[in-house]
Amino acid sequence: MISITDIHKHFDDQEVLHGISATFEAGKTNLTIGRSGSGKTVLLRCIVGLLTPDQGQVLYDGRDIHRLGKREGALLRQEMGMLFQGAALFDSMDVFHNVLFPLEMFSTKTYREQLQRARFCLDRVGLIEAEGKMPSELSGGMQKRVAIARAIALEPRYLFCDEPNSGLDPISSRLIDRLISDITHEYGITTIVNTHDMGSVRGIGEQVLFIHDGCAEWTGTSHDIDGTDSPHLREFLDHV
Amino acid sequence: MNEFYQLGYNSLFIVILMSFFIGALLCVQIKINIWSPWMPRFTIGYAMREVLLLEFASSIICIILAGKVGSNIASEIGTMRVTQQIDALDVMGVNSANHILLPKILAMVSAVPLFVTFSVASGIVGAYVVCKLGGFLSMADLILGLQHCYEGWHLWTAYIKSFFFAFIIASVSGYFGYTVRGGSIEVGRAGTNSVVVSSVLILFTDLLLTNLLMA
Numbered sequence: 001m002i003s004i005t006d007i008h009k010h011f012d013d014q015e016v017l018h019g020i021s022a023t024f025e026a027g028k029t030n031l032t033i034g035r036s037g038s039g040k041t042v043l044l045r046c047i048v049g050l051l052t053p054d055q056g057q058v059l060y061d062g063r064d065i066h067r068l069g070k071r072e073g074a075l076l077r078q079e080m081g082m083l084f085q086g087a088a089l090f091d092s093m094d095v096f097h098n099v100l101f102p103l104e105m106f107s108t109k110t111y112r113e114q115l116q117r118a119r120f121c122l123d124r125v126g127l128i129e130a131e132g133k134m135p136s137e138l139s140g141g142m143q144k145r146v147a148i149a150r151a152i153a154l155e156p157r158y159l160f161c162d163e164p165n166s167g168l169d170p171i172s173s174r175l176i177d178r179l180i181s182d183i184t185h186e187y188g189i190t191t192i193v194n195t196h197d198m199g200s201v202r203g204i205g206e207q208v209l210f211i212h213d214g215c216a217e218w219t220g221t222s223h224d225i226d227g228t229d230s231p232h233l234r235e236f237l238d239h240v
Numbered sequence: 241m242n243e244f245y246q247l248g249y250n251s252l253f254i255v256i257l258m259s260f261f262i263g264a265l266l267c268v269q270i271k272i273n274i275w276s277p278w279m280p281r282f283t284i285g286y287a288m289r290e291v292l293l294l295e296f297a298s299s300i301i302c303i304i305l306a307g308k309v310g311s312n313i314a315s316e317i318g319t320m321r322v323t324q325q326i327d328a329l330d331v332m333g334v335n336s337a338n339h340i341l342l343p344k345i346l347a348m349v350s351a352v353p354l355f356v357t358f359s360v361a362s363g364i365v366g367a368y369v370v371c372k373l374g375g376f377l378s379m380a381d382l383i384l385g386l387q388h389c390y391e392g393w394h395l396w397t398a399y400i401k402s403f404f405f406a407f408i409i410a411s412v413s414g415y416f417g418y419t420v421r422g423g424s425i426e427v428g429r430a431g432t433n434s435v436v437v438s439s440v441l442i443l444f445t446d447l448l449l450t451n452l453l454m455a
Contacts, residue, residue, distance in 0.1 A: 077333030088324040102332050
Protein backbone atom coordinates (compact mmCIF):
# COMPACT_ATOMS: atom_id res chain seq x y z
CA MET A 1 0.00 0.00 0.00
CA ILE A 2 1.16 3.51 -0.77
CA SER A 3 -0.20 6.47 1.12
CA ILE A 4 0.53 10.09 0.37
CA THR A 5 -0.20 12.89 2.79
CA ASP A 6 -0.48 16.60 2.09
CA ILE A 7 1.82 16.68 -0.96
CA HIS A 8 2.76 20.19 -2.06
CA LYS A 9 5.00 20.96 -5.00
CA HIS A 10 5.81 24.19 -6.76
CA PHE A 11 8.09 25.18 -9.63
CA ASP A 12 9.42 28.75 -9.47
CA ASP A 13 6.43 30.74 -8.29
CA GLN A 14 3.76 28.33 -9.56
CA GLU A 15 2.31 25.82 -7.13
CA VAL A 16 1.41 22.65 -9.03
CA LEU A 17 0.22 20.40 -6.20
CA HIS A 18 -1.84 21.87 -3.38
CA GLY A 19 -1.72 19.34 -0.56
CA ILE A 20 -2.84 16.06 -2.12
CA SER A 21 -3.57 13.13 0.20
CA ALA A 22 -4.61 9.66 -0.97
CA THR A 23 -4.17 5.94 -0.35
CA PHE A 24 -3.35 3.45 -3.11
CA GLU A 25 -4.22 -0.08 -2.11
CA ALA A 26 -2.18 -3.21 -2.81
CA GLY A 27 -3.47 -5.69 -5.36
CA LYS A 28 -5.61 -3.03 -7.01
CA THR A 29 -5.28 -0.92 -10.12
CA ASN A 30 -5.35 2.62 -8.73
CA LEU A 31 -6.02 5.21 -11.40
CA THR A 32 -5.18 8.90 -11.22
CA ILE A 33 -7.21 10.85 -13.72
CA GLY A 34 -7.50 14.50 -14.64
CA ARG A 35 -7.03 16.96 -17.46
CA SER A 36 -3.64 17.57 -19.04
CA GLY A 37 -1.69 19.94 -16.79
CA SER A 38 -3.70 19.04 -13.70
CA GLY A 39 -0.58 17.73 -11.90
CA LYS A 40 -0.90 13.95 -12.40
CA THR A 41 2.63 13.46 -13.73
CA VAL A 42 4.19 15.75 -11.11
CA LEU A 43 2.36 13.78 -8.40
CA LEU A 44 3.58 10.48 -9.83
CA ARG A 45 7.15 11.80 -10.03
CA CYS A 46 6.88 12.88 -6.39
CA ILE A 47 5.59 9.41 -5.48
CA VAL A 48 8.42 7.55 -7.23
CA GLY A 49 11.03 9.96 -5.88
CA LEU A 50 12.07 11.62 -9.14
CA LEU A 51 10.89 14.89 -7.59
CA THR A 52 11.01 15.84 -3.94
CA PRO A 53 7.79 17.40 -2.67
CA ASP A 54 8.06 20.73 -0.87
CA GLN A 55 5.89 19.34 1.88
CA GLY A 56 4.18 16.05 2.72
CA GLN A 57 4.93 12.35 3.01
CA VAL A 58 4.99 9.42 0.60
CA LEU A 59 4.79 6.14 2.51
CA TYR A 60 5.48 2.76 0.93
CA ASP A 61 4.07 0.34 3.49
CA GLY A 62 5.21 2.73 6.20
CA ARG A 63 8.56 3.69 4.60
CA ASP A 64 8.88 7.34 3.60
CA ILE A 65 10.79 7.32 0.30
CA HIS A 66 12.01 10.88 0.78
CA ARG A 67 13.49 10.22 4.21
CA LEU A 68 15.14 6.86 3.62
CA GLY A 69 18.92 6.55 3.67
CA LYS A 70 20.85 5.88 0.46
CA ARG A 71 20.95 2.10 0.98
CA GLU A 72 17.34 1.74 2.11
CA GLY A 73 16.24 4.01 -0.74
CA ALA A 74 18.09 1.84 -3.26
CA LEU A 75 16.47 -1.29 -1.83
CA LEU A 76 13.02 0.29 -2.03
CA ARG A 77 13.63 1.27 -5.64
CA GLN A 78 14.30 -2.36 -6.49
CA GLU A 79 10.73 -3.06 -5.41
CA MET A 80 9.44 -0.51 -7.93
CA GLY A 81 8.73 -0.82 -11.63
CA MET A 82 7.75 2.06 -13.86
CA LEU A 83 6.25 2.37 -17.30
CA PHE A 84 6.98 5.81 -18.73
CA GLN A 85 4.82 7.74 -21.17
CA GLY A 86 7.31 7.22 -23.99
CA ALA A 87 8.32 3.70 -22.84
CA ALA A 88 11.89 4.97 -22.14
CA LEU A 89 13.57 1.84 -23.48
CA PHE A 90 17.35 2.02 -23.73
CA ASP A 91 18.19 2.77 -27.38
CA SER A 92 21.56 1.11 -27.20
CA MET A 93 20.18 -2.31 -26.18
CA ASP A 94 17.94 -4.78 -27.95
CA VAL A 95 14.61 -5.80 -26.48
CA PHE A 96 16.00 -8.77 -24.57
CA HIS A 97 18.81 -6.79 -22.95
CA ASN A 98 16.40 -4.01 -22.00
CA VAL A 99 14.45 -6.58 -19.96
CA LEU A 100 17.61 -8.25 -18.68
CA PHE A 101 19.15 -4.93 -17.56
CA PRO A 102 17.48 -4.58 -14.11
CA LEU A 103 18.18 -8.25 -13.43
CA GLU A 104 21.86 -7.83 -14.28
CA MET A 105 22.04 -4.78 -12.05
CA PHE A 106 20.21 -6.02 -8.98
CA SER A 107 19.13 -9.63 -9.10
CA THR A 108 20.80 -12.20 -6.85
CA LYS A 109 19.80 -14.93 -9.31
CA THR A 110 22.42 -16.80 -11.32
CA TYR A 111 22.99 -15.55 -14.85
CA ARG A 112 21.13 -18.56 -16.23
CA GLU A 113 18.12 -17.78 -14.02
CA GLN A 114 18.26 -14.13 -15.06
CA LEU A 115 18.06 -15.15 -18.72
CA GLN A 116 15.11 -17.40 -17.92
CA ARG A 117 13.36 -14.61 -16.01
CA ALA A 118 13.89 -12.12 -18.86
CA ARG A 119 12.46 -14.64 -21.35
CA PHE A 120 9.53 -15.32 -19.01
CA CYS A 121 8.73 -11.58 -18.76
CA LEU A 122 8.92 -11.13 -22.52
CA ASP A 123 6.72 -14.16 -22.99
CA ARG A 124 4.29 -12.74 -20.42
CA VAL A 125 3.78 -9.62 -22.56
CA GLY A 126 3.67 -11.72 -25.76
CA LEU A 127 6.88 -10.43 -27.31
CA ILE A 128 9.29 -13.32 -27.05
CA GLU A 129 9.68 -13.34 -30.83
CA ALA A 130 10.88 -9.71 -30.78
CA GLU A 131 13.72 -10.29 -28.31
CA GLY A 132 16.47 -9.56 -30.83
CA LYS A 133 14.94 -6.36 -32.18
CA MET A 134 16.05 -2.86 -31.29
CA PRO A 135 13.48 -0.53 -29.66
CA SER A 136 13.38 1.66 -32.77
CA GLU A 137 12.14 -1.33 -34.78
CA LEU A 138 9.05 -1.74 -32.59
CA SER A 139 5.64 -0.07 -32.76
CA GLY A 140 4.53 2.20 -29.90
CA GLY A 141 2.35 -0.52 -28.38
CA MET A 142 5.14 -3.10 -28.57
CA GLN A 143 7.55 -0.66 -26.91
CA LYS A 144 5.07 -0.20 -24.05
CA ARG A 145 4.79 -3.97 -23.67
CA VAL A 146 8.58 -4.33 -23.53
CA ALA A 147 8.64 -1.54 -20.94
CA ILE A 148 6.10 -3.50 -18.89
CA ALA A 149 8.25 -6.62 -19.19
CA ARG A 150 11.26 -4.61 -17.97
CA ALA A 151 9.20 -3.09 -15.14
CA ILE A 152 8.13 -6.51 -13.82
CA ALA A 153 11.50 -8.23 -14.31
CA LEU A 154 12.50 -7.78 -10.66
CA GLU A 155 9.04 -8.88 -9.45
CA PRO A 156 8.17 -5.44 -8.06
CA ARG A 157 5.74 -4.71 -5.26
CA TYR A 158 4.84 -1.34 -6.75
CA LEU A 159 4.10 -0.58 -10.39
CA PHE A 160 3.70 2.92 -11.80
CA CYS A 161 2.39 3.75 -15.25
CA ASP A 162 2.40 7.27 -16.66
CA GLU A 163 -0.10 7.61 -19.49
CA PRO A 164 0.41 4.03 -20.71
CA ASN A 165 -2.08 4.49 -23.56
CA SER A 166 -0.86 7.78 -24.97
CA GLY A 167 -0.33 7.57 -28.71
CA LEU A 168 -1.83 4.09 -29.00
CA ASP A 169 -4.82 2.90 -30.99
CA PRO A 170 -7.86 1.69 -28.98
CA ILE A 171 -7.06 -2.01 -29.45
CA SER A 172 -3.45 -1.62 -28.30
CA SER A 173 -4.67 0.58 -25.42
CA ARG A 174 -7.03 -2.11 -24.16
CA LEU A 175 -4.26 -4.71 -24.54
CA ILE A 176 -1.89 -2.63 -22.39
CA ASP A 177 -4.69 -1.98 -19.85
CA ARG A 178 -5.48 -5.68 -19.61
CA LEU A 179 -1.81 -6.53 -19.18
CA ILE A 180 -1.38 -3.99 -16.36
CA SER A 181 -4.54 -5.19 -14.62
CA ASP A 182 -3.65 -8.89 -14.95
CA ILE A 183 -0.13 -8.36 -13.64
CA THR A 184 -1.45 -6.30 -10.73
CA HIS A 185 -3.84 -9.06 -9.64
CA GLU A 186 -1.47 -11.91 -10.43
CA TYR A 187 1.32 -10.60 -8.19
CA GLY A 188 -0.69 -8.49 -5.73
CA ILE A 189 1.18 -5.35 -6.80
CA THR A 190 0.24 -1.82 -5.75
CA THR A 191 -0.32 -0.22 -9.14
CA ILE A 192 -0.81 3.47 -9.86
CA VAL A 193 -1.79 4.45 -13.40
CA ASN A 194 -1.94 8.04 -14.64
CA THR A 195 -4.44 8.39 -17.44
CA HIS A 196 -7.09 10.56 -18.99
CA ASP A 197 -8.50 7.67 -20.99
CA MET A 198 -11.98 6.88 -19.73
CA GLY A 199 -11.76 3.51 -21.50
CA SER A 200 -9.04 2.59 -19.00
CA VAL A 201 -11.10 3.91 -16.09
CA ARG A 202 -14.11 1.81 -16.99
CA GLY A 203 -12.03 -1.17 -18.09
CA ILE A 204 -9.47 -1.66 -15.32
CA GLY A 205 -9.99 1.13 -12.77
CA GLU A 206 -10.71 -0.08 -9.28
CA GLN A 207 -9.78 2.93 -7.17
CA VAL A 208 -9.92 6.29 -8.93
CA LEU A 209 -8.41 9.60 -7.83
CA PHE A 210 -9.51 12.67 -9.79
CA ILE A 211 -7.10 15.60 -9.71
CA HIS A 212 -8.15 19.08 -10.71
CA ASP A 213 -5.71 22.02 -10.66
CA GLY A 214 -3.34 20.21 -8.32
CA CYS A 215 -6.03 19.23 -5.78
CA ALA A 216 -7.49 15.78 -5.10
CA GLU A 217 -11.08 16.57 -6.02
CA TRP A 218 -12.71 13.16 -5.91
CA THR A 219 -11.86 9.60 -4.93
CA GLY A 220 -13.96 6.49 -5.34
CA THR A 221 -14.42 3.36 -7.40
CA SER A 222 -14.93 3.30 -11.13
CA HIS A 223 -18.53 2.19 -10.52
CA ASP A 224 -19.29 5.32 -8.48
CA ILE A 225 -17.76 7.71 -10.96
CA ASP A 226 -20.89 8.30 -13.03
CA GLY A 227 -22.84 9.31 -9.94
CA THR A 228 -20.29 11.93 -8.89
CA ASP A 229 -21.41 15.27 -7.55
CA SER A 230 -18.06 16.93 -8.31
CA PRO A 231 -18.69 19.60 -10.98
CA HIS A 232 -15.17 19.38 -12.39
CA LEU A 233 -15.28 15.58 -12.66
CA ARG A 234 -18.75 15.86 -14.20
CA GLU A 235 -17.35 18.30 -16.77
CA PHE A 236 -14.37 15.97 -17.40
CA LEU A 237 -16.70 13.00 -17.96
CA ASP A 238 -18.96 14.99 -20.25
CA HIS A 239 -16.07 15.85 -22.56
CA VAL A 240 -14.57 12.37 -23.01
CA MET B 241 35.09 -1.73 -24.07
CA ASN B 242 32.02 -0.73 -26.03
CA GLU B 243 32.53 2.94 -25.13
CA PHE B 244 36.24 2.65 -25.93
CA TYR B 245 35.32 1.35 -29.36
CA GLN B 246 32.61 3.95 -29.99
CA LEU B 247 34.39 7.03 -28.67
CA GLY B 248 37.99 6.02 -29.28
CA TYR B 249 38.38 3.60 -32.13
CA ASN B 250 35.75 5.36 -34.25
CA SER B 251 37.74 8.62 -33.99
CA LEU B 252 41.06 7.08 -34.91
CA PHE B 253 40.59 7.47 -38.65
CA ILE B 254 39.91 11.21 -38.46
CA VAL B 255 42.93 11.67 -36.14
CA ILE B 256 45.21 9.82 -38.55
CA LEU B 257 43.81 11.58 -41.59
CA MET B 258 44.10 15.07 -40.13
CA SER B 259 47.55 14.46 -38.69
CA PHE B 260 48.77 13.09 -42.03
CA PHE B 261 47.71 16.23 -43.89
CA ILE B 262 48.89 18.60 -41.15
CA GLY B 263 52.32 16.91 -41.18
CA ALA B 264 52.44 17.31 -44.95
CA LEU B 265 51.16 20.89 -44.89
CA LEU B 266 53.59 21.96 -42.20
CA CYS B 267 56.47 20.80 -44.39
CA VAL B 268 55.11 22.62 -47.41
CA GLN B 269 54.35 25.83 -45.51
CA ILE B 270 57.72 25.98 -43.77
CA LYS B 271 59.53 25.29 -47.02
CA ILE B 272 57.58 27.88 -49.02
CA ASN B 273 57.09 30.66 -46.45
CA ILE B 274 59.72 30.40 -43.74
CA TRP B 275 62.75 28.66 -45.11
CA SER B 276 65.66 30.80 -46.34
CA PRO B 277 69.10 29.89 -47.65
CA TRP B 278 70.52 31.01 -44.29
CA MET B 279 68.60 28.30 -42.45
CA PRO B 280 69.86 24.73 -42.30
CA ARG B 281 67.75 22.37 -44.43
CA PHE B 282 66.87 20.12 -41.51
CA THR B 283 64.98 23.04 -39.86
CA ILE B 284 61.87 22.03 -41.80
CA GLY B 285 61.74 18.53 -40.25
CA TYR B 286 62.75 19.89 -36.85
CA ALA B 287 60.04 22.59 -36.78
CA MET B 288 57.41 20.17 -38.07
CA ARG B 289 58.26 17.64 -35.32
CA GLU B 290 58.14 20.28 -32.58
CA VAL B 291 54.76 21.62 -33.75
CA LEU B 292 53.35 18.10 -33.85
CA LEU B 293 54.70 17.10 -30.45
CA LEU B 294 54.16 20.31 -28.54
CA GLU B 295 50.71 21.37 -29.70
CA PHE B 296 49.11 19.57 -32.59
CA ALA B 297 49.08 15.95 -31.37
CA SER B 298 47.63 16.91 -28.00
CA SER B 299 45.83 20.27 -28.01
CA ILE B 300 44.62 20.62 -31.59
CA ILE B 301 43.62 16.98 -31.91
CA CYS B 302 41.68 17.30 -28.63
CA ILE B 303 39.89 20.43 -29.85
CA ILE B 304 38.89 18.46 -32.95
CA LEU B 305 37.76 15.60 -30.71
CA ALA B 306 35.77 18.04 -28.57
CA GLY B 307 33.79 18.77 -31.73
CA LYS B 308 33.40 15.18 -32.83
CA VAL B 309 33.20 13.16 -29.62
CA GLY B 310 32.09 15.90 -27.22
CA SER B 311 29.00 16.84 -29.19
CA ASN B 312 28.26 13.13 -29.63
CA ILE B 313 28.42 12.52 -25.87
CA ALA B 314 26.31 15.59 -25.05
CA SER B 315 23.60 14.81 -27.58
CA GLU B 316 23.52 11.09 -26.72
CA ILE B 317 23.11 11.73 -23.00
CA GLY B 318 20.78 14.67 -23.64
CA THR B 319 18.53 12.46 -25.74
CA MET B 320 18.55 9.87 -22.97
CA ARG B 321 17.41 12.63 -20.61
CA VAL B 322 14.56 13.96 -22.75
CA THR B 323 13.32 10.46 -23.62
CA GLN B 324 13.22 9.62 -19.88
CA GLN B 325 15.83 6.86 -20.15
CA ILE B 326 17.79 8.51 -17.33
CA ASP B 327 14.60 8.74 -15.25
CA ALA B 328 14.09 5.02 -15.87
CA LEU B 329 17.58 4.33 -14.48
CA ASP B 330 16.90 6.55 -11.46
CA VAL B 331 13.61 4.82 -10.71
CA MET B 332 15.36 1.44 -10.85
CA GLY B 333 17.83 2.69 -8.25
CA VAL B 334 20.78 2.81 -10.64
CA ASN B 335 23.16 5.72 -10.07
CA SER B 336 22.51 7.17 -13.51
CA ALA B 337 25.38 9.69 -13.55
CA ASN B 338 27.83 7.01 -12.55
CA HIS B 339 26.38 4.44 -14.93
CA ILE B 340 26.36 6.74 -17.96
CA LEU B 341 29.29 9.11 -17.47
CA LEU B 342 31.98 7.00 -15.87
CA PRO B 343 32.47 4.54 -18.79
CA LYS B 344 32.72 7.49 -21.20
CA ILE B 345 35.30 9.29 -19.07
CA LEU B 346 37.34 6.10 -18.66
CA ALA B 347 37.13 5.36 -22.38
CA MET B 348 38.27 8.86 -23.31
CA VAL B 349 41.18 9.12 -20.85
CA SER B 350 42.47 5.77 -22.02
CA ALA B 351 41.92 6.29 -25.77
CA VAL B 352 43.01 9.88 -26.33
CA PRO B 353 46.62 9.55 -25.07
CA LEU B 354 46.98 6.67 -27.54
CA PHE B 355 45.91 9.05 -30.29
CA VAL B 356 49.01 11.16 -29.59
CA THR B 357 51.17 8.29 -30.81
CA PHE B 358 49.07 7.80 -33.94
CA SER B 359 48.92 11.54 -34.57
CA VAL B 360 52.69 12.07 -34.37
CA ALA B 361 53.36 8.95 -36.44
CA SER B 362 50.92 9.83 -39.20
CA GLY B 363 52.13 13.46 -39.22
CA ILE B 364 55.65 12.21 -39.86
CA VAL B 365 54.36 9.86 -42.57
CA GLY B 366 52.54 12.85 -44.15
CA ALA B 367 55.76 14.87 -44.12
CA TYR B 368 57.69 11.94 -45.56
CA VAL B 369 55.18 11.45 -48.37
CA VAL B 370 55.09 15.12 -49.35
CA CYS B 371 58.89 15.40 -49.29
CA LYS B 372 59.25 12.22 -51.33
CA LEU B 373 56.58 13.04 -53.90
CA GLY B 374 56.90 16.84 -53.97
CA GLY B 375 60.66 16.97 -53.73
CA PHE B 376 60.56 19.68 -51.05
CA LEU B 377 63.31 18.15 -49.00
CA SER B 378 65.67 15.23 -49.17
CA MET B 379 64.91 12.25 -46.95
CA ALA B 380 68.23 12.65 -45.20
CA ASP B 381 67.44 16.28 -44.26
CA LEU B 382 63.96 15.36 -43.08
CA ILE B 383 65.24 12.53 -40.91
CA LEU B 384 68.06 14.72 -39.57
CA GLY B 385 65.50 17.38 -38.67
CA LEU B 386 63.22 14.86 -36.99
CA GLN B 387 66.11 13.61 -34.87
CA HIS B 388 67.70 17.00 -34.17
CA CYS B 389 67.74 17.98 -30.45
CA TYR B 390 65.02 15.45 -29.68
CA GLU B 391 63.60 15.83 -26.14
CA GLY B 392 61.73 12.75 -24.95
CA TRP B 393 59.99 14.88 -22.35
CA HIS B 394 58.10 16.71 -25.11
CA LEU B 395 56.39 13.48 -26.07
CA TRP B 396 55.51 12.82 -22.44
CA THR B 397 54.02 16.30 -22.06
CA ALA B 398 51.82 15.55 -25.07
CA TYR B 399 50.60 12.35 -23.35
CA ILE B 400 50.02 14.13 -20.04
CA LYS B 401 48.18 17.04 -21.66
CA SER B 402 45.99 14.75 -23.76
CA PHE B 403 45.00 12.83 -20.62
CA PHE B 404 43.70 16.05 -19.02
CA PHE B 405 42.04 17.20 -22.24
CA ALA B 406 40.27 13.85 -22.63
CA PHE B 407 38.88 14.21 -19.13
CA ILE B 408 37.68 17.73 -19.96
CA ILE B 409 35.95 16.59 -23.17
CA ALA B 410 34.13 13.66 -21.54
CA SER B 411 33.15 15.37 -18.30
CA VAL B 412 32.08 18.73 -19.76
CA SER B 413 30.07 17.09 -22.56
CA GLY B 414 28.59 14.62 -20.10
CA TYR B 415 27.57 17.44 -17.79
CA PHE B 416 25.86 19.40 -20.56
CA GLY B 417 24.04 16.29 -21.78
CA TYR B 418 23.03 15.09 -18.33
CA THR B 419 21.56 18.45 -17.30
CA VAL B 420 19.45 18.98 -20.43
CA ARG B 421 15.86 20.03 -19.75
CA GLY B 422 13.33 20.28 -22.56
CA GLY B 423 13.41 18.79 -26.04
CA SER B 424 15.40 18.52 -29.24
CA ILE B 425 16.35 22.22 -29.35
CA GLU B 426 17.88 22.02 -25.88
CA VAL B 427 19.71 18.80 -26.86
CA GLY B 428 21.21 20.59 -29.87
CA ARG B 429 22.15 23.56 -27.69
CA ALA B 430 23.80 21.24 -25.17
CA GLY B 431 25.92 19.77 -27.98
CA THR B 432 27.03 23.22 -29.14
CA ASN B 433 27.70 24.50 -25.61
CA SER B 434 29.70 21.43 -24.74
CA VAL B 435 31.99 21.97 -27.76
CA VAL B 436 32.49 25.66 -26.98
CA VAL B 437 33.15 25.18 -23.27
CA SER B 438 35.38 22.12 -23.80
CA SER B 439 37.47 23.96 -26.41
CA VAL B 440 37.95 27.03 -24.20
CA LEU B 441 38.82 24.86 -21.20
CA ILE B 442 41.27 22.83 -23.29
CA LEU B 443 43.05 25.99 -24.39
CA PHE B 444 43.11 27.40 -20.87
CA THR B 445 44.38 24.12 -19.41
CA ASP B 446 46.93 23.93 -22.23
CA LEU B 447 48.32 27.29 -21.17
CA LEU B 448 48.45 26.18 -17.55
CA LEU B 449 49.95 22.73 -18.22
CA THR B 450 52.49 24.07 -20.69
CA ASN B 451 53.74 26.48 -18.05
CA LEU B 452 53.80 23.76 -15.43
CA LEU B 453 55.40 21.05 -17.53
CA MET B 454 57.79 23.00 -19.71
CA ALA B 455 59.02 25.69 -17.33
